[in-house]
Amino acid sequence: xxxxxxxxxxxxxxxxxxxxxxxxxxxxxxxxxxxxxxxxxxxxxxxxxxxxxxxxxxxxxxxxxxxxxxxxxxxxxxxxxxxxxxxxxxxxxxxxxxxxxxxxxxxxxxxxxxxxxxxxxxxxxxxxxxxxxxxxxxxxxxxxxxxxxxxxxxxxxxxxxxxxxxxxxxxxxxxxxxxxxxxxxxxxxxxxxxxxxxxxxxxxxxxxxxxxxxxxxxxxxxxxxxxxxxxxxxxxxxxxxxxxxxxxxxxxxxxxxxxxxxxxxxxxxxxxxxxxxxxxxxxxxxxxxxxxxxxxxxxxxxxxxxxxxxxxxxxxxxxxxxxxxxx
Amino acid sequence: xxxxxxxxxxxxxxxxxxxxxxxxxxxxxxxxxxxxxxxxxxxxxxxxxxxxxxxxxxxxxxxxxxxxxxxxxxxxxxxxxxxxxxxxxxxxxxxxxxxxxxxxxxxxxxxxxxxxxxxxxxxxxxxxxxxxxxxxxxxxxxxxxxxxxxxxxxxxxxxxxxxxxxxxxxxxxxxxxxxxxxxxxxxxxxxxxxxxxxxxxxxxxxxxxxxxxxxxxxxxxxxxxxxxxxxxxxxxxxxxxxxxxxxxxxxxxxxxxxxxxxxxxxxxxxxxxxxxxxxxxxxxxxxxxxxxxxxxxxxxxxxxxx
Numbered sequence: 001x002x003x004x005x006x007x008x009x010x011x012x013x014x015x016x017x018x019x020x021x022x023x024x025x026x027x028x029x030x031x032x033x034x035x036x037x038x039x040x041x042x043x044x045x046x047x048x049x050x051x052x053x054x055x056x057x058x059x060x061x062x063x064x065x066x067x068x069x070x071x072x073x074x075x076x077x078x079x080x081x082x083x084x085x086x087x088x089x090x091x092x093x094x095x096x097x098x099x100x101x102x103x104x105x106x107x108x109x110x111x112x113x114x115x116x117x118x119x120x121x122x123x124x125x126x127x128x129x130x131x132x133x134x135x136x137x138x139x140x141x142x143x144x145x146x147x148x149x150x151x152x153x154x155x156x157x158x159x160x161x162x163x164x165x166x167x168x169x170x171x172x173x174x175x176x177x178x179x180x181x182x183x184x185x186x187x188x189x190x191x192x193x194x195x196x197x198x199x200x201x202x203x204x205x206x207x208x209x210x211x212x213x214x215x216x217x218x219x220x221x222x223x224x225x226x227x228x229x230x231x232x233x234x235x236x237x238x239x240x241x242x243x244x245x246x247x248x249x250x251x252x253x254x255x256x257x258x259x260x261x262x263x264x265x266x267x268x269x270x271x272x273x274x275x276x277x278x279x280x281x282x283x284x285x286x287x288x289x290x291x292x293x294x295x296x297x298x299x300x301x302x303x304x305x306x307x308x309x310x311x312x313x314x315x316x317x318x319x320x321x322x323x324x325x326x327x
Numbered sequence: 328x329x330x331x332x333x334x335x336x337x338x339x340x341x342x343x344x345x346x347x348x349x350x351x352x353x354x355x356x357x358x359x360x361x362x363x364x365x366x367x368x369x370x371x372x373x374x375x376x377x378x379x380x381x382x383x384x385x386x387x388x389x390x391x392x393x394x395x396x397x398x399x400x401x402x403x404x405x406x407x408x409x410x411x412x413x414x415x416x417x418x419x420x421x422x423x424x425x426x427x428x429x430x431x432x433x434x435x436x437x438x439x440x441x442x443x444x445x446x447x448x449x450x451x452x453x454x455x456x457x458x459x460x461x462x463x464x465x466x467x468x469x470x471x472x473x474x475x476x477x478x479x480x481x482x483x484x485x486x487x488x489x490x491x492x493x494x495x496x497x498x499x500x501x502x503x504x505x506x507x508x509x510x511x512x513x514x515x516x517x518x519x520x521x522x523x524x525x526x527x528x529x530x531x532x533x534x535x536x537x538x539x540x541x542x543x544x545x546x547x548x549x550x551x552x553x554x555x556x557x558x559x560x561x562x563x564x565x566x567x568x569x570x571x572x573x574x575x576x577x578x579x580x581x582x583x584x585x586x587x588x589x590x591x592x593x594x595x596x597x598x599x600x601x602x603x604x605x606x607x608x609x610x611x612x613x614x615x616x617x618x619x620x621x622x623x624x625x626x627x628x629x630x631x632x633x
Binding site: 059 | 414420424428429430432556559560564606611614617618622627
């Protein structure tokens with residue numbers, strides 16, 4: 001059994017080493033694949049705060065992923081057409097600046113998470129799964145019928161947005177930017193799980209009655225977790241849109257929600273690096289199996305079944321043993 | 328906006344709702360008895376449609392196709408229950424969601440592998456095609472009327488099965504206390520397989536019946552699956568009556584919303600804005616309905632437990 005922290009360090013080392021190898025071997029596509037893995041990892045770290053820490057099985061996190069994507073798409077679309085987003089009540093113009101777009105993505109997805117969370121947390125268990133799924137579909141159909149921003153076809157952004165001091169069109173620089181954000185998000189999730197809030201949330205997942213007896217409101221704790229989780233997934237959505245320079249309603253689809261959840265399960269629920277390992281393995285499988293067969297989803301499905309039925313704790317659980325080390 | 332159009336749309340909504348009921352009944356039964364969320368229910372719908380199309384193409388008979396759909400979906404359901412699903416009853420909802428999501432991937436890609444990516448076609452049989460004139464001079468497709476009748480007959484049959492037969496007693500007892508009925512000497516594993524196969528057969532029937540008015544293709548099950556989830560959440564999970572009421576509500580809301588919301592908004596807005604806002608509102612209408620029901624009654628309209 002490997003100590004979990006060594007595995008985490010090894011994972012991070014891989015995220016640094018593989019792109020370096022890609023540069024020397026002149027394989028730019030590998031860098032794009034790794035960027036995809038990093039962005040998926042950020043989305044899944046977000047969901048893991050709600051799912052692993054708060055026990056909220058949300059099958060609607062595509063809402064936040066999509067909102068982040070559309071925040072980027074809409075702002076950049078107006079910037080490239082030199083039109084204003086709105087002139088009333090005050091002038092809002094489009095922008096091609098990543099920090100502003102990220103901020104917008106985080107604000108919009110937290111607000112959505114707040115509203116969806118308040119409504120959904122009235123229910124629990126299987127009803128929670130279904131109502132989050134339904135909110136996801138609501139946004140999906142809205143995006144499809146929103147003709148102003150491309151409707152079913154989505155929006156293309158011709159040039160990747162800029163970040164001060166960096167050339168984001170260079171794959172490795174954009175990758176570094178995303179990896180930096182992933183590290184920040186991981187640091188945040190790690191600090192959060194050890195904080196008084198994180199401990200209270202953990203308790204609210206396990207025995208809500210005791211938490212209530214101790215004078216804390218479990219629903220409020222879960223709501224805060226849901227909002228934080230939505231905000232991080234929203235940020236990932238903006239990065240994903242920038243990676244592809246394209247947004248479409250697919251980002252809102254329930255398959256997207258399912259995939260973000262798969263990253264966590266592949267890696268290990270509630271583990272700090274679970275989503276990261278899961279996203280890396282998923283992207284690798286997608287690329288490798290996708291090259292072997294057009295029907296690679298069959299193999300993905302079989303693998304997922306085996307992990308759910310026999311391998312509790314995901315890959316990290318298999319490698320490091322059942323006990324999650326919260327150090 | 329005439330009365331005839333209104334009646335036609337109500338019938339369309341009813342037909343859509345009744346087909347949703349066939350899906351939702353199996354889903355809610357499986358959840359009520361076994362406590363299992365089955366995302367792969369949409370795949371069983373798809374399997375039903377493909378079996379019907381394949382059998383009908385080979386034999387030329389729509390009725391044989393329907394029998395093929397019932398049998399194919401029931402066999403697939405029983406197999407899946409025996410191999411995978413029965414390991415999930417004791418696991419939490421997260422594992423159930425993921426394992427059945429994995430089943431969707433396997434079934435969808437497997438079907439694409441066997442039948443290819445192109446849609447198949449299943450024709451409405453000769454004796455059910457063409458319109459029929461209803462009282463009041465309304466022309467309405469006979470096939471759609473038949474769908475409503477078949478769905479209602481299934482609803483009555485299910486009600487009789489659950490309230491009047493020995494199997495029904497066992498199903499109801501299984502919903503309440505599975506250990507107790509196991510102690511009374513009922514083979515609970517067999518009961519679960521039967522319930523799952525029954526739910527699968529209903530989904531397969533719905534797939535075959537709808538397959539004749541839409542195309543039969545991979546991925547046809549998932550949109551219907553999500554609507555069926557909305558139905559059982561509105562009706563209350565585990566309640567067949569709730570599934571019927573929820574299904575008709577969802578069917579009518581979806582169909583009537585698509586037609587009347589844009590018209591209604593035209594009273595206040597200019598036509599092009601009204602059409603675009605109306606159609607986007609209409610596509611979200613059932614989800615808004617579901618959110619509203621859950622906020623007012625978190626356990627659904629007829630739900631016993633949350």
